[in-house]
Amino acid sequence: MYTIGEFSKITKITVKALRFYHEKELLTPSYIDSESNYRYYSKGDIETAQIIVNLKSFGFSLQEIQSITKEFDDESDVTQILQKQKDAIERDVKKLTAISSTLELILMKEKEVAQMTDVFDDIQVKRLPELQVVYVRWQGKYSETGKAMGQVYRAAGRHAGGAALNLYFDCEYKENTEIESCLPIKKKITTKLECKALPAGEFVTLVHVGSYENIGSSYEKIFDYIKSINKKTLLPSREVYLKGPGMIFKGNPDKYLTEIQIQIEES
Amino acid sequence: MYTIGEFSKITKITVKALRFYHEKELLTPSYIDSESNYRYYSKGDIETAQIIVNLKSFGFSLQEIQSITKEFDDESDVTQILQKQKDAIERDVKKLTAISSTLELILMKEKEVAQMTDVFDDIQVKRLPELQVVYVRWQGKYSETGKAMGQVYRAAGRHAGGAALNLYFDCEYKENTEIESCLPIKKKITTKLECKALPAGEFVTLVHVGSYENIGSSYEKIFDYIKSINKKTLLPSREVYLKGPGMIFKGNPDKYLTEIQIQIEES
DNA sequence: TATTGACTCTACCCCAACAGGAGGCATCAA
C-alpha cells in the first residue's frame, strides 16, 4: 500500500489530480482509513492509473475514460472507440493545418511587402513575366472591387501565389468601368472561375503609398514620365494591391501600397 | 445603431458571448442607455467584431485578442505574434499526428489479430520469409521479457512492422535462458540496437490461446506433431506475441495469442 | 391608451480538469 504522495511519484499523477479522480470515481484508492480519511493505493491501482494515463494521452476526456475502463478490459473491444478518436484527431489536425496555412499566407504577403521598402514612390521601367491568374470580369464602380475580390479569393484563395490585382480596360476615368479582378496562382487549377495568362511585356511601374483616394497623383506622375520618354501605352493597365485592407485588420490606409503597372510598346 | 440581438445576427456572435466580451472590455458597445442599460452597437463595432472573430479563428485566447487589438491596428505589426501562433499550432499538429499514428499502430495490430481467428490451436506447416528485425540479446528469466521488449520498442517502436517475438536458443527449459527479443521493422533503420535478418525457412507453427503459463501444452502438441512426421528441429525456436498485454489494457490473459514457430529441416 | 409579445437586463449556477491556498489533523523521527 502506498500513501497518496508515494503513489503520485510512482504514477507521475499529481496529488491534486489523484484526489480529483477519486472524487469522480475514476480511480478509487483500494483502502481508505475511516478515521483519518487517508487514501492508500495498492499495486493493482498502479495498473489502473497507467491505463488512465494512456487513455488521457490519446485525448480522451475523464468521462470517456471512466466509461471505457468500466465497460472494457481488452483493446480488441475498444477498436471502434479508438477508430473514432483517431478520426476526431485527424479532423482536428486538418482544422489546425488549415489555420496554419492561412497564417502562412498572411506572413508570406507581409514578408513580400517588407522586402520592397526601397522602391516606394519610385518610377521603374521593368519587364514583367507572364502571370497565371484566376479572374472575374465585371462592370461597376471602382469601390465595389471588394466583392469581386471576395469571389476570387473564395474560389482560389488557397492556391494564391501573389498579391491580387485589377485590370482596367478603359483609358480614361469612368464611373462605370470595365474591370477584371485577378488573383495570381502558382499553377493552373480547375475552379468555377476562369483562368488565363496575363502576357509578359515592358511596364512602367510606380508603387503608390497611401489611401486609394489619392492614387490620382501617382497616375499623374507615371503618365508624365511616359510622356517624357515618348512611349505609347497599352491597355489594360494594372493595379497590384500589395498591401490593402488585411485579413485581420482593416489597417491604416496611409500604409496601403498599390503598384500601378502600365504597359508600353517595346522598342 | 443595432440592438444586441441584431448585432448578434450580423456578426454571428451569440448574445451571451457579446455580453461576455463587453464585461471583459474586449468589445464595448458604442452606446449604453444609462436608464435601461441596453447595449447599442455601431457600424464601426461590426469591424471590431470581425477582427475578434478572425483572431479567434486563429486560435488566440480572448486575453491575447484584447492585447492585440489594443496595441495594434495593422497586420504588419503583428507578424511576430502570428509567427509564434503558427509555430504553436504546428507543435500541436505534431503532437496530434503522433497520437494519431500511435492509435493507428494499435488498430493495425488488432486488425491483424482479428483476421486470423481461423488458425487458432491448429498446427500448420508453412514457409516463412526472411524477416528484418531490431533485437537485443539477454540472459535471464522468461518473465523478464517485458524489460527487453520495452528497450526494443523505445528504440524502434515507430518503425514497427509486425508483432514482436522472442528467439530461444536452448532446446530444453532453463531458469536462466538465452533469449533474443526482436521487433520486426519495415525497412532497415539506424538505431542504438542492432538489426539483422531472421532467415527464411520451413516452420511448424501453432497459435497458442491463453495465458503464457499454459504454453507448455502447446509445445507438447507441436513436438508430438514434429515427431509424427519424423523431422529434425532447428534452433532458435520463435514465440511471436500476436496478442499480449496491450498498449492500454493489460488485457485478459485468456485472450492472449502466441504463435510458436519451430523450424524444421527441409526435405 | 393599454396591452401584448418579443427583447433585453442582471444575477446566479453549471461544464472540464484540475491548481493554489487556508486551516486543521496525522504521522514520524529526533
Place this chain on the structure above:
DNA sequence: TTGATGCCTCCTGTTGGGGTAGAGTCAATA
C-alpha cells in the same frame, strides 16, 4: 515532546461561455 512533513476538506479561480429566472423595456397593435 517537538517540529517537520504529509494528508485531509473546503473554497476560489481558470476559459469561454450555456442555461435559466425574474424583472424591466420596446415597438406595434387593438
